[in-house]
Every structure is written in C-alpha cells, then in structure tokens.
Amino acid sequence: MRTTERCSLRDRKRAETTARIEAAAVELVLRDGPDAATVDAISDRAGISPRTFFNYFDSKDSAILGIQPDGGDELVLEERLAAGHEGEDPVVVLVGVVAGVLRTGSGASSRLRRDREAIIRRHPEILGSQLASLSARKTRLLEYAARILSGDVRFPDDADADARAGIVLAMCVAAVKAAFDEWARSAAPVDPQIEERAVALIHTTLRSLV
Amino acid sequence: MRTTERCSLRDRKRAETTARIEAAAVELVLRDGPDAATVDAISDRAGISPRTFFNYFDSKDSAILGIQPDGGDELVLEERLAAGHEGEDPVVVLVGVVAGVLRTGSGASSRLRRDREAIIRRHPEILGSQLASLSARKTRLLEYAARILSGDVRFPDDADADARAGIVLAMCVAAVKAAFDEWARSAAPVDPQIEERAVALIHTTLRSLV
DNA sequence: ATGCGGTCCTGCAAGTTTGCATTACTGCAT
DNA sequence: ATGCAGTAATGCAAACTTGCAGGACCGCAT
DSSP states (O other): OOOOOOSSSHHHHHHHHHHHHHHHHHHHHHHHHHTTSHHHHHHHHHSSOOHHHHOSSSHHHHHHHHHOOGGHHHHHHHHHTTTOTTTHHHHHHHHHHOOOOTTGGGGSOOOHHHHHHOOOOOOHHHHHHHHHHHHHHHHHHHHHHHHHHHHHHTOOOOOHHHHHHHHHHHHHHHHHHHHHHHHHHHHOOSSSHHHHHHHHHHHHHHHHHH | OTTTTOOOOHHHHHHHHHHHHHHHHHHHHHHTTTTOOOHHHHHHHHHHHHHHHHHHHHHHHHHHTOOOGGGGGGHHHHHHHHHHTTTTTTHHHHHHHHHHHTTTTGGGHHHHHHHHHHHHOOHHHHHHHHHHHHHHHHOOOOOOOHHHHHHHHHHSSTHHHHHHHHHHHHHHHHHHHHHHHHHHTTTTOOOOOHHHHHHHHHHHHHHHHH
16 A cells, blocks of 8 residues: 555655645546646645655656656566566566556556556557656666676676667567557557567567567 | 758758757857757857747757757658668668668768767767657657568568567667767767667677577 | 754746747749 | 738747755654
8 A cells, every 4th residue: 555655754744645646647637638737736736836746756747657756666676676587588577677667656546547547548648758758767777677687698798788788678668668559549458468468579579580 | 961952042041040050059068068058048049039949949959969850851761761771671771760860960061060979979868868759759760660661571561560660669779879878988980880880789689689 | 842954845946848829021923 | 013822930828847945844862
C-alpha cells in the first residue's frame, strides 16, 4: 500500500500528497481531457501549490501516469536486480525493468490502475512522450542496462560496453512502446502479456536483421 | 547553397532569415553559453520577433544545431531514398538518414559547421535531447524506416512491420548518439567516420545478442 | 517543552513553447 | 498599376518548467 509506507509523519504526508496528486491528475484527464487538466487545476484539486507539484513529479505527464522522479524507481530496479537475473536473457530483464518503470504507481488502488489504462488507450501520446524521455533523462536506467549486460557472458567487457548498453536499452524501450501501442489499438485484455510481446518483437526483429 | 535556393523573393527571404537565426544562435551559444542564449536574445540578433522564431524552428536547440522542422529534411530523405538503397543493409541506410537529419544545415558555411562542432563538443546535452525527440516527434522518419525495411527481403511484410521499423530505428538513433558521444569525448577528427562507427557498434551489439 | 538542523511548501520571476487573432507582405492575375 | 488570395510576421495570452529565496514545519536531542 502506498498510503502507509513508513510510519514517520513526514513520510505519511508525502505519500498522501503523492496519492492526492495522482488521483487528481487521473480524474481531471478522464473528465476533461489532457489539455484541460492543467498543472494549476491538478494542484488545486490536490490542495497544493503549482510549485509544489513539481517537487513531487517531473512533469504533468509523469503525474498522470504515476511515474515517480528519478529516485522513485530505485526500488523497482534494485528489486529486479536483486531477484537474480543470472543467466537470464538481458533483453527479457531490461524489457521488464522498462515496463516496471511505467508501473511505478502500480501499488496504487485498482481504481487508479483501471483509470490509467483508460487514459493510455484514449491518449497514447502521453505514454509516447514519457517513453521518449526515458532513454534521455534516466541516466540511472542506462547504468542498470550496462550492469545487466556486463553480467552476461555474451557481451565483452570492453570500452564499448556503455554504447552497447544504450543500443540495447533503446531497442527495449522501442519494443515496449510498440507493444503498448498495439495493446492500445486493439481492445485487448490487460498488461502482463505486454512484456512478453515486447520481447517477442525484439526477437523477430533480430532474427530478420542477422 | 542555402542562401540562393529558388529565385522567388519569398524563398530568398526565408532562406536569409533562417541563416540569420542559425548564425545568431550559434554565435550566442559560443559566446555566452546555452543558458544565456535565450530565444529572445537570438530573435533580437536575427531581427525577428520571438514568435516568428518558432515559425522557423521547432525549438531553441533545433536552431542551434540547424535542424529544420519536420518538412525540412524531406529533401535529405527523398534524396537518400532515391539514391537506390536496393540490396543495401537497412541499418546502414537508416544510420545515414539519422546522421543526415542532424546535418540538415550542412549546406551552410564551413564557419557555421565548425562552430557547431565546437558546440556539440562543449554541450553534448543539446545533441542528446534532440536525438531523443527524433524518434518521438519525427513520424516521418518512422515511415521512411518502415519503407526501407519493407524493401529488404529479410524482413517479412506482416502486421508487425511497423513495430520492427520502430525498433530498428531506435537502435540506429542510439548508435548514432553513442558514436557522437565518443567523438565528443576524444578530441577526435571530423564526422564522416561517425556513421561507420555507429554501424560498427550496432553490428557488434547484434553479434553479442544473438 | 524547547530549540536546533534539516526538509518541505510556497511565491516569484524567467524562459520555452503553442494557439489564436490581427496585420503586413508577396505572387499573380487583371 | 491595382487588387485579390494566400502566406508570413507579430502581439498576446496561457501553459509548462525550473531556480531562488523566505517562511513553515518535522524530527530529534536536551
């Protein structure tokens, strides 16, 4: 649960404010569309100042999708890394991480999750722009990608390791985006298949390329 | 030459204004840094209103690097496509196109080109953010990628063709970015090698992946 | 309970970017 | 030369985003 994280008053307040912002953002987008859901309006509804909004989220879109700023996914990532990906296909791991970042807020209520699904369906641009800034802003993600690749025997540990990590990460992001787009177009079921679909897309692409 | 494109007065004026904006942007960035080079300052120096600035370029950074808005690279792309890429490796073609978009302004004076090199070296973030928005905003690029891939026998022509095009394009963009980063770090020579380097990076990555 | 150090919230101002409406200019036909 | 239609330039306002500075609040030691 997101609302009773760790017992300090400060932490509780932060969690509550975060939840209020996410709820406000999602409700306003569903009710009035993404253009009418301005930062001012969201902040108003969440009971904070617009300046404070940006202390909680990097952008309007991040708030809508519930993507915590850089430090927030720390947990998700460490978790996945700790979950021993030894011998696993780095592509599978990375696709999982990328999809996981998009799901930072998935500890939230099922109501929120359902609403977000609807939003992504109706306004795919939002997810698109967020995915675009993923590979750009999230240096951390790149570090993790490099770390994962360095744990794979197939990848040499030379000076180009970082460059390769960037390339593989970009591939994974693009695949996740493609999988989401497909899911958004067809009135399909829910997400767990999305990661598998992304991996499958990468594999067929690679098979064609080589 | 960019300043004597097609003889209509209108076209000449447009070309001249474009050139003035690019020159102003580059000079200001070199003199005062990217933060001090505001849109207002650039527009002032170019003798236009700040609003007009955005009729010529999509963003401050695009102006600095001389990247024309979506329609601008039409020519570059058509040219490359016309130059018969039959039987050529789609990766090579795409890397060329991506690098080409970054060089839209390369018809400009050699002075401008040298200054831009210096800017990219000193402020790599600019190139980074531009590359990030490439795969996001440039729908056209994606279309071309799909077209190129559809011309290659190895790629099936099924429903996933667009998804695969997105993945390959993302790979190429990431590779070009990596190649540029490398070039920016080492006090290396000039650009023609960058495309080859990007292709090489992709190939070693693929070899490791499969 | 009080006070201290650190964190958080807020207002303000600057900068980027876009939409809309108004005005000016170019290209072309008369 | 004149006028018309389309295109370009501009001003204006709104929205997003970030840095800075002042004040409020929380956690903790005394």
